[in-house]
Amino acid sequence: MPGKISxxxxxxxxxxxxxxxxxxxxxxxxxxxxxxxxxxxxLLNLKKDNSFPQTLSYEGVPMTDQMMKVLKEKNVPSWLDMLKNAKETGNVKVYGCALMADLLGVKKDDLDPIVDDIVGVGEFVSMAEGGQILFI
Amino acid sequence: MTDEVKPDKVVDARGAFCPGPLMELIKAYKQAKVGDVISVYSTDSGTKKDAPAWIKKSGNELIGVYDRDGYVEIVMKKSK
Incomplete structure (x- = not known):
């Protein structure tokens, strides 16, 4: 039986x-x-207006420019395109956090269409039950 | 070998990086009919192991893994 990752x-x-x-x-x-x-x-990275600055990392700062250059030069798809592709191919659901959405006044319509719904933590934990949770 | 088994679909994923070629293969597999032979070309170093592992795990037939000139060709048959 296939497993589950949240x-x-x-x-x-x-x-x-x-x-x-x-x-x-x-x-x-x-x-x-x-x-x-x-x-x-x-969540802020999913805003349609791209108002959140794209930063590579808080770690390994001296490598940042080089890494960004490599990603661009080698035409590596963006994380969002990669996630969209995964969603088109398999059983992937994407959710926004209700707490953050409320605090920041973000509605589902303000977010990229990849987002299926805005859900609370109770619902998320319930969905994750029986599978693995990764915190990234 | 692949000269004998003519693929119904060729996925040219050369130039794409992990997990690109594998995802393209899976996409092609989903669109294919049972019995179709699908071939994927890849220059990514992960695909040579990743793709055969997926083909076997998903219950399909791995026809072969071939080193070509500067890329790898992996051929599978959709058996379910």
Whole structure:
């Protein structure tokens, strides 16, 4: 029986968002069910108006420019495109965190259409039950 | 070998990085009919192991993994 992974995308930096999108793809390849829950800075990265600054990482700062250059030069898809592709291919659901959405006055319509719904933590934990939770 | 088994679909994922080629293969697999032979070309170093592992795990038939000139070709048959 295929398993289940639920990922909390809390960090808003590209390195972590990308890691989450890559793991989601790998889970799709293994026919797993995946719930991705965006909160804090992760949620801000899903705003349609792109008002949140895209930062590669808070770690390894001296490498940042080089890494960004490599990603661009080699035409690596963005984390969002990768996540969209995974969602088109497999059983992936994407949620926004209700707490953060309320605090920041963000509505579902303000977010990228990849978002299926805005849900509270109780619902998310209930969805995650019986599977693994990754906090990224 | 692949000269004998002609693929019904070729996925040219050369230039894409992990997990790109594997995801493209899975997409092509979902659109294919049972019995179709699908071939994927990849220059990514993960695909050579990733794709055969997925093909076997998903209950399909791995026809072969071939080193080509500067890329790898993996051929599968959709058996379910």
């Amino acid at each position: 990922i909390l995308m809390v960090s808003g930096t590209i390195d972590k968002l990308m890691a989450g999108a890559v793991i989601t793809s790998g889970a799709v390849a293994n026919d797993m069910e995946i719930n991705v829950f965006f909160s804090f800075f992760g």
